[in-house]
Amino acid sequence: MAIGVRKQTSDASGDARLSYARPLLRGVMLFFLLAFLLLWLKSYDERALMLAVIVPVIIYIGVQGIPRLFPADRLLLSLTNFLCALGVLVLYRLSPERGLQQAVNFGVGVAAMLICTVAVRYIRGWKGIVLLLVPASIGLLALPLLYGTEVYGAKNWVTIAGFGFQPSELVKLSLIVILSWLLSRRKVALSILVTGVCLGLLMLQKDLGTALLYYGVALLAIWAATDSGLLLALGCVGAGGAGVLGYRMFAHVKRRVAVWLNPWSDRQGSGYQIVQGLIAIANGGLFGTGLGLGNPGVIPASYNDYIFAVICHEFGVLFGIVVLLFFLALIMRGISIARQSDSVFHSLLALCCTALIGLQTFVIVGGNIKLIPLTGVTLPFISYGGTSLVSSMCLIGFLQGVAARNTAQLAEAEKRARFEEERP
Amino acid sequence: MKSLRANIWKIAILLTALFILLIAYGAYSLTTYGSRWFSTSANTYLRSAKQNVIPGDVQDVNGVTLLTANVAEDENGETTWSRVWPADQTLRQSVVHVLGDSQNNVSNGVEAFMANYLYGFEATFPERLGSFLSGQTRRGDSLTLTIDSALCRQITEWIAQDEALPDDVRGAVVVMNWQTGAVLAEMSFPSFDPLSSRSYRNDAGQPYFNRAIQGKYAPGSTFKIVTAAGILASPELRSQSFTCSGILRMDASGAHDITDAGTRLAEGQVVSHGQLDLQTAFRVSCNNAFAYAAWQLGDEQLKKTAQAFGFDDNFLFRDIVLENSAYPGADRSDWEIAMTGIGQSGLLLTPMHLCLIASAIANNGVMMEPRLLERAETAAGAERLHFTSAVYRTPLTDPDTIHSLRSYMYDVVNTAGGTGRAASLIGWRVCGKTGSAEIDGQENTNAWFTGFIDSEKAPYSVAILLEDVGGGGTYAAPLAQKIFKYLTAQVK
Numbered sequence: 001m002a003i004g005v006r007k008q009t010s011d012a013s014g015d016a017r018l019s020y021a022r023p024l025l026r027g028v029m030l031f032f033l034l035a036f037l038l039l040w041l042k043s044y045d046e047r048a049l050m051l052a053v054i055v056p057v058i059i060y061i062g063v064q065g066i067p068r069l070f071p072a073d074r075l076l077l078s079l080t081n082f083l084c085a086l087g088v089l090v091l092y093r094l095s096p097e098r099g100l101q102q103a104v105n106f107g108v109g110v111a112a113m114l115i116c117t118v119a120v121r122y123i124r125g126w127k128g129i130v131l132l133l134v135p136a137s138i139g140l141l142a143l144p145l146l147y148g149t150e151v152y153g154a155k156n157w158v159t160i161a162g163f164g165f166q167p168s169e170l171v172k173l174s175l176i177v178i179l180s181w182l183l184s185r186r187k188v189a190l191s192i193l194v195t196g197v198c199l200g201l202l203m204l205q206k207d208l209g210t211a212l213l214y215y216g217v218a219l220l221a222i223w224a225a226t227d228s229g230l231l232l233a234l235g236c237v238g239a240g241g242a243g244v245l246g247y248r249m250f251a252h253v254k255r256r257v258a259v260w261l262n263p264w265s266d267r268q269g270s271g272y273q274i275v276q277g278l279i280a281i282a283n284g285g286l287f288g289t290g291l292g293l294g295n296p297g298v299i300p301a302s303y304n305d306y307i308f309a310v311i312c313h314e315f316g317v318l319f320g321i322v323v324l325l326f327f328l329a330l331i332m333r334g335i336s337i338a339r340q341s342d343s344v345f346h347s348l349l350a351l352c353c354t355a356l357i358g359l360q361t362f363v364i365v366g367g368n369i370k371l372i373p374l375t376g377v378t379l380p381f382i383s384y385g386g387t388s389l390v391s392s393m394c395l396i397g398f399l400q401g402v403a404a405r406n407t408a409q410l411a412e413a414e415k416r417a418r419f420e421e422e423r424p
Numbered sequence: 425m426k427s428l429r430a431n432i433w434k435i436a437i438l439l440t441a442l443f444i445l446l447i448a449y450g451a452y453s454l455t456t457y458g459s460r461w462f463s464t465s466a467n468t469y470l471r472s473a474k475q476n477v478i479p480g481d482v483q484d485v486n487g488v489t490l491l492t493a494n495v496a497e498d499e500n501g502e503t504t505w506s507r508v509w510p511a512d513q514t515l516r517q518s519v520v521h522v523l524g525d526s527q528n529n530v531s532n533g534v535e536a537f538m539a540n541y542l543y544g545f546e547a548t549f550p551e552r553l554g555s556f557l558s559g560q561t562r563r564g565d566s567l568t569l570t571i572d573s574a575l576c577r578q579i580t581e582w583i584a585q586d587e588a589l590p591d592d593v594r595g596a597v598v599v600m601n602w603q604t605g606a607v608l609a610e611m612s613f614p615s616f617d618p619l620s621s622r623s624y625r626n627d628a629g630q631p632y633f634n635r636a637i638q639g640k641y642a643p644g645s646t647f648k649i650v651t652a653a654g655i656l657a658s659p660e661l662r663s664q665s666f667t668c669s670g671i672l673r674m675d676a677s678g679a680h681d682i683t684d685a686g687t688r689l690a691e692g693q694v695v696s697h698g699q700l701d702l703q704t705a706f707r708v709s710c711n712n713a714f715a716y717a718a719w720q721l722g723d724e725q726l727k728k729t730a731q732a733f734g735f736d737d738n739f740l741f742r743d744i745v746l747e748n749s750a751y752p753g754a755d756r757s758d759w760e761i762a763m764t765g766i767g768q769s770g771l772l773l774t775p776m777h778l779c780l781i782a783s784a785i786a787n788n789g790v791m792m793e794p795r796l797l798e799r800a801e802t803a804a805g806a807e808r809l810h811f812t813s814a815v816y817r818t819p820l821t822d823p824d825t826i827h828s829l830r831s832y833m834y835d836v837v838n839t840a841g842g843t844g845r846a847a848s849l850i851g852w853r854v855c856g857k858t859g860s861a862e863i864d865g866q867e868n869t870n871a872w873f874t875g876f877i878d879s880e881k882a883p884y885s886v887a888i889l890l891e892d893v894g895g896g897g898t899y900a901a902p903l904a905q906k907i908f909k910y911l912t913a914q915v916k
Contacts, residue, residue: 220438224431267466275466282454282461283469295469317454321447328443335436339429347425351432358439362446369450 021074025063028082029056035089035291042292047096051103055085062110070114071121071404073337079330080381080396084109084389086323087382090310093292094303098384105386109393116394120401121408126345130181133174134194140167140174141201156207168202168210169387173394176352179218183225184345191222208253209363209375215239216359221352225344260373273300277368280306280313281320288316303384305376308368324365327380331358334399340406350402353395456740462545463537465528470539478505479542480566482523482534484573485608485798490519491535495561503561509618517615518576521634522569522796525618529632532745534569534796541565541800546808563803570606570798570811575599575910579611582906588899592628595871595890596635596775599907602783602876603883604813605792607744608911610636610776637746640772641889644861645709645843645896646872647767649781652706652832654729655717656825666705666713670696672762706832709843709858711766718765719758726764727751732819733781734791735773741816743796749773767861778874779887780816785829786855786876786885789820830878833857837875837901844873846901849908853878856904858896866892873900877908882915884908 036052039045062081066072084106092099123129143158144167156168175198182191195218202211219235222228246253255270263271263278276299283289296302296310303310312320334354341347357380364383367374378388380395462470482491493505507526509516524533540546544564547555555562579597583589592614599609616624616631624631633639655661697710705713718726730751731737739746752760752770763769776794784791793816800808820826833855836844843858856875863870871893876885886907888900 220435224428224435227427227431267464275464278457278461279464279467279469281450282458283467285458289469295472298468317450320450324443324447328440331439331443332436335432335439338432342425344425344428347428347432351435355435355439358442362439362442365446366449369446369453371446371449 029059032056032085032089038291039093045096051092055088059085070117071407072400073403076333076396076399079326083326083381090307091303091384094296098303102384105389109389112390113393113397116397117400120398121404126181130178133178137171137174138197141171141198143167144205156205165387168207169391173391179221180345180348180352183221183348188226209377212375213360213377217352217356220355221348224351225348256373274370274374277306277309278370280309284313284316286316286318288314304378305364306368307379307383308365327361337399337403341402342409346402346405350399353398357395463539465536474543477544478561478563480564482567484569484571488573490573491523513617514580515573515577516617518580518611519573520615520618521612522571522610525621527621529621530634537745538567541567565800565802565808567797568799569796572608576609576611578910579609582903583613589893593890594629596639598636598776598779598887600779600783600794600885601883602786602885605795607794607796612636636775637744640747640774641870642861643767643771643773643778644859644872645767646778646857646859646874647771648706648714649857650730650733651714651718651765652829653820653825654721654726655702656828661717661720665699665701666716667699668697668710668712672712672715703832707835707839707842714765715762719762723756723761734777734817741793744794746776747774749777767859775887775889779885782874782876783885784819786878789826790818791816830855843897844901846897847873847875847904849905852912854908858901860895868892868894871896871899873904875904882912884911
């Protein structure tokens with residue numbers, strides 16, 4: 001059996017990659033060291049000094065140490081570490097308590113990522129897991145409807161034993177696994193049914209942003225797996241129809257669109273958040289007001305939905321673009337991992353993770369800059385929130401697992417090829 | 425598997441396209457609207473940053489200081505400042521709408537819209553570093569405006585002294601240089617004194633409102649300049665003659681008659697101009713002829729002409745935040761279209777936009793961008809920015825049309841029977857157009873006059889609006905004459 005050995009781009013084999021990876025790593029560490037030192041100079045709060053040491057060290061260990069113990073993609077690690085650390089930095093600047101909490105969330109996220117990596121790398125029988133995940137997901141999504149608390153108009157929070165979380169963030173992960181597995185087994189109708197039930201439950205919670213993400217990812221995954229232009233067209237028409245119907249039927253959707261079209265007409269009321277976000281970005285200009293020198297606190301939900309506007313405000317629009325390019329690099333890495341996999345399930349899994357991160361970033365950043373109506377989703381890795389960060393890290397974990405599997409497959413193929421050669 | 429890999433590529437392209445869209449849209453909206461977002465009164469960052477910078481002075485084009493800062497030290501040794509206005513109250517009232525007040529009662533005055541200069545946001549990094557090292561409070565840039573404050577003061581006095589006008593007259597005056605776009609006066613009445621602005625808060629006349637750039641009004645007969653431009657562009661219509669019987673019946677019922685009500689007539693009386701060509705119709709401002717011609721021209725063509733003059737455009741001038749002018753929407757009755765031809769029926773523009781239209785006729789069909797900023801200077805005396813004129817758009821290119829419009833407007837002021845005779849000035853070619861716009865619920869018409877001096881030695885244009893007083897020829901044109909007289913006296 002002759003297997004074409006495709007050129008390996010993961011770092012496991014490429015030492016050449018390290019030649020620019022190392023200066024990049026040093027630059028990132030220096031960036032965070034200086035940033036936290038600046039914040040310390042502003043407040044003389046020793047917690048900033050502590051983070052100035054800890055964050056670069058964690059980044060170093062994360063990028064250099066983890067690949068030694070676990071099968072991991074170093075580029076993916078560097079990118080996520082940078083984005084997460086940026087979140088800790090910006091949140092610490094907004095409120096030290098939130099920043100420290102986010103640092104803890106980050107640690108939990110890394111652990112979750114490693115678990116997911118190992119799971120995807122080594123689990124072979126997914127059938128039983130998927131059969132368990134389907135009822136679990138639907139049950140989780142139904143929870144907020146029964147016991148939920150309302151936050152910003154959406155009833156999507158659940159508090160169990162004093163520990164609050166968003167089930168929709170966790171179901172995101174299980175839905176991706178379910179979808180990928182069903183589609184890899186060509187169970188298209190079933191996958192549409194499961195997605196439909198989840199979407200219905202999300203609609204009932206009025207969590208439109210997350211529903212939009214589920215829909216987009218499911219549509220892309222179904223199209224990629226079936227290659228059916230008809231389903232894609234139907235999906236797009238359906239989304240458009242649902243949008244028009246929602247606009248006609250629900251006053252709050254109409255209001256949200258009106259606010260998006262002209263937030264300035266009610267800039268002290270319903271348009272306040274969008275207007276303050278735009279003003280904050282304009283205040284920053286190309287180079288920003290400088291870390292700690294702006295007033296990002298005036299934007300409602302600055303630490304969460306509007307964190308991208310805060311970044312543009314204090315670091316400047318150029319830096320905002322760089323952050324977007326970091327996300328884009330992460331997406332490209334995810335795409336290449338998805339393409340390298342020789343299993344449909346793993347390929348789809350990697351694709352869904354990548355598409356989800358990409359779409360979610362687009363939806364929230366687009367809302368911040370008034371390209372599309374604002375929906376309350378988080379900016380992956382950066383926004384404040386344990387559930388959000390952990391679920392984003394799990395997505396990376398899935399990607400890592402698929403990448404590790406790719407590497408192992410490749411090594412095996414190489415070994416086999418060598419064995420064939422050596423045979424007389 | 426193969427199609428899956430191919431589709432993954434397509435999704436990669438889609439995601440990349442989305443990110444490029446984000447960056448492109450962000451860059452576009454920030455470069456287009458960024459300065460407007462920045463200077464809005466809702467910007468709390470700007471408000472707090474103002475405390476740490478001593479603002480620059482503002483002077484008019486002749487070097488008269490309009491705003492300066494009084495710097496003091498408080499008991500903690502911190503530098504504080506307060507805005508100082510001229511001692512002359514009439515002068516303060518004449519320029520307060522251009523300058524804006526520190527309480528932000530006036531939107532988009534120089535104090536707010538040019539805060540990036542006045543409060544030092546344009547300072548370069550070495551400048552900021554220099555003031556940081558020296559330990560002194562930073563100073564913003566000083567501005568020289570194109571405004572002629574002495575002229576503004578005169579206009580306030582002329583209006584106050586005019587026996588024919590009520591004391592609390594509402595209106596606006598814009599004076600421009602039609603060659604460069606420099607704004608000499610941008611005034612709104614009634615005005616208020618910035619030093620006691622709170623006491624004006626409940627005034628019925630809304631003194632904070634800047635009618636010159638924020639007030640949207642029916643242009644009335646002044647819009648006939650645009651209608652005429654449309655007619656002149658049509659080879660069939662430009663040479664036809666009209667028969668004015670005094671009443672233009674738009675439908676059989678007679679419910680939509682268009683009369684020549686420039687002067688109010690007793691019940692049943694009718695003014696008729698008889699047989700007349702376009703030039704005469706323009707001079708006597710015949711509603712019948714223009715309504716009929718507009719209907720012949722059609723909504724589409726008239727709209728196109730109006731849009732060439734800037735209607736429906738999103739004005740994004742560098743120095744001035746001008747409200748957009750609106751041409752009415754589609755699907756209208758014949759009567760409505762005919763009424764649009766004489767500047768009624770849903771048409772809305774600002775006095776400054778009207779001044780731009782007249783300026784374009786004067787300037788060979790080229791409309792200049794209105795500008796307020798003559799010069800910006802750093803605290804150290806270095807020049808940050810110098811006035812440059814720029815073309816905003818070119819509504820007219822045909823020399824015949826431009827020449828005809830100019831001679832029509834000349835006739836209005838200088839020929840027997842012209843409605844704008846009161847604006848004429850011996851020794852100068854004054855061109856203009858009057859307007860008397862009927863407004864629902866108002867006893868009198870809004871008086872309009874717009875015009876210019878057809879001379880490169882005194883390239884000035886005006887737009888005058890006086891609300892609820894009567895005919896434009898009677899009330900607004902005389903003020904234009906005074907303004908032109910004042911300006912030409914300085915030339916000789």
